[in-house]
Amino acid sequence: MMSLCWTKRGEARQYGTMSLLFALFAIIGWQPALATAIEAVDVTPERITVQFDDYVENASAFVLENPYRIAIDVAGARAGQGSGQAGPVRAVRQGQYNPQTARLVLDLARPAIFGNGSFSDDGRTFTLDIQPVSQLRFASAANAGRASFLPPMAFRARPPRGRGELTVRLPRATPAGQTELPEIQGPRGRPLVVIDAGHGGHDPGAISPFGNRHEKDATLAIALATRDALLASGRVRVALTRSDDRFLVLRERYEIARRLGGELFISIHADSAENSDAHGATIYTLSEVASDRETARLAGRENAADVINGVNLGGADADVRSILIDLTQRETMNISARFASLLRRQAGSAVPFRSDFHRSADFAVLKAPDMPSILFESGYLTNASDARRLFSREGQRAIANGLATAIQTHFARSTASTD
Template sequence: PLNFFPFNLGQRSRPKYKVSIQVPPATRSGKLPRVQGDDSRPLVVIDAGHGGVDPGAIGPDGLREKDVTLKVAKAIRDELLASGRVRVALTRDDDRFLVLRERYGIARRLRGDLFISIHCDSTGSPEATGATAYTLSEVASDKEAARLAARENKADVISGVNLGDAGADVSSILIDLTQRETMSASATFARLLGREAKPLMPLKPNFHRMASLMVLKAPDMPSILFETGYISNPQDAAFLDSGDGRDRIARSVTRAVEVHFARRMAAR
C-alpha cells in the first residue's frame, strides 16, 4: 500500500483517511443479450438510448427519455419478431447504464446486420415537433444536427467518469472503403424509414440528417439513430408515451426493415 506519511507522526496524531471514487454502476459487458428469432434470419439490434444514471431528456411533465426509449425498443422487438423475417436483440432490456462504445460494441459482437438506436429529441422550444433519423457523417448536415451530436455524445460522462474516451483511434475512425459503403447503406435505410413512417407518425420535413454520433461509429454495420419525436413537445410526448404511439413507431420500423432486407436478398 502507498504510504502517505513518510515520517512518523505517532499513532495518536496520525489522521485516518478514506479514499472513495465514484464510478458508474457495473454493466454486464461480458454477457451478451439474448437473441430471439429464427437463426437463419438477419439480426437487427435495437438500442434503447440512455438508461441507469443517465435519464436522457426529461419532458415538462417529468417523462424521462430512458423510460420511453426502453418501451419503444420493446415494442419494435415484438413487432419485428411477429413478422418472422428477422432475429432481434436489445442492447438493454432494463434500466441500466451503457457507454456509447458498449452499445454498438454489443451489436458488433453479436454480428448484427442492422443497428437502430432509439431516442427522443428535446429543445427549449415546446413548438418543435416530429421524428428524425440520423446517420453517421464527420460533418453535421446542419446546426441542429451538430447540437444533437454534442448532446448525445456527452452520455458517457453523465456519471462523472468518462468511460467512453477510446482515444483518437476510435473517436476519429478512418472512413475507409468499408465504412463508406456502410454509411451509404445507413443513409438508404434512413430514407426508407422516412417513407414507411410518414403515413403513421409525425415527421420533421428534413427527416434524414447526418452528424458525428459516437453510437453510430461501427464501421461494418448499417446504423441509424432514430429520434422518435420531441419529449419537450406536449403532443409528441403524449404520442411517445401511448400504446398507440409505440405501436405506430414499431410498425414503421418493421416495414422499413422488411423492405431493407428484401432488397438485400434481391441484390444477391
C-alpha cells in the first residue's frame, strides 16, 4: 500500500497509509467494490481524460502550490493506479481521499492551470483542459479555491450500485429556454441595456495581491453602481445578468440579454498582469475572425428557427441564413466599435484608459449576432492605483458614472437617427 499526503493551507494534512484507511472503512461498513472505479487516465499536453466503469456523482478541481499540482476529486468513485505524463504534467497519482471520493493529483513540471471541465453525457468520462501559465497566474489560481463540475444528466435517477434506494441528480445547468430571467428596471418604453458583472460564485476571476480581493466582487459593485446611476436618470431601462454572487455560464449571459430584448450588452471585468505597472481600462469588441466562426456556427444549426434582428431564419436555406447573419453581425460589430470610442470619450476624465484602449478578441460573451456588445476591462487588479479605484466606493461610482453617461448618449443618438 502507498502512503499519500495532501496539503492545502488549513485542509487535512495527512491521512496515513492506505492500509489503515481500508481497515477503518471496513469497521464502519464501507464497501469499496460498490463505488465506481477509475478505469483509465489519459494525459496529453492540453488535456487529462478520466474514464469510469459507471456514472459518478460529480468532480471538482483546484490548484496547489509548493510544489505545483492540480488536484481532481471525483465523488462516488474509487481510485485506481497512477498514470503517465505529457506536456506540463510530470506524473498522475491516485488515492482514496475519503470513502466516497477518489483523488487524482497531477504533479506539474511547470506552472499550469485547468479550465473547461466537462463530463460525457453518460457521466462516465471527465475531461479537464490544462494550460501552462506564469507563476503569477498560477498563484492567483491557487488562491481561487475549488471549481465544481456536474454530469449533464437532467433529473436522472438511478440506484447506487449494490443498493435499492434512488438518488436524484440535478442537471449541470438550466435547460435552454428555462433560465430564470432577471428583473428589468426603469420606465416603460425606454431602451434596455443589460449589464453583466463578470465571474461570480465559484469563479472569482482575477485576484488582487493588494488585500487578496476578487474580481467578481469589483465587477458586481460596478454593475450595481451603474444600474443605480442609469435608473436615477430615468432615461434607460436596466437589467443585470447577476445581482448577487452567483455563477453563470458564459453563453448564458448574453442569451439572457437577447431573451430580454436588450439593445446594448456590457460585460464588466478587471484585468491582471505580471507587470505591476500595467494599468488602465480596455474595451474589447468581437474580432473579425471570431465573427466569421460564429456566423458559420449560427448558420449551420440544425434548428434554424432563430430570430436574428427581427428576421425569422427558419424558412431560409443555408446560404441565405449565412448572408443575413453576416450582415447583421457586421452592423452589430460596427455599432459596438462606435460605442467603444464613445465610452472612451465620455469616461476618460474619470477612468484612466490604456493608450490602445480598443481591442478585438474571441470572447464568448460578445457573440450575440444582433446586439451591440462590449467587454469592459475596468483596470488591473495587479496595479496598486487601479486596485484602489476598483475596490473603493468612490472609484466604483466614477466608473459607473462614466459608463452611464456613455450609455445614455449612445441611446440618445440611436433614437435621434431613427426619428
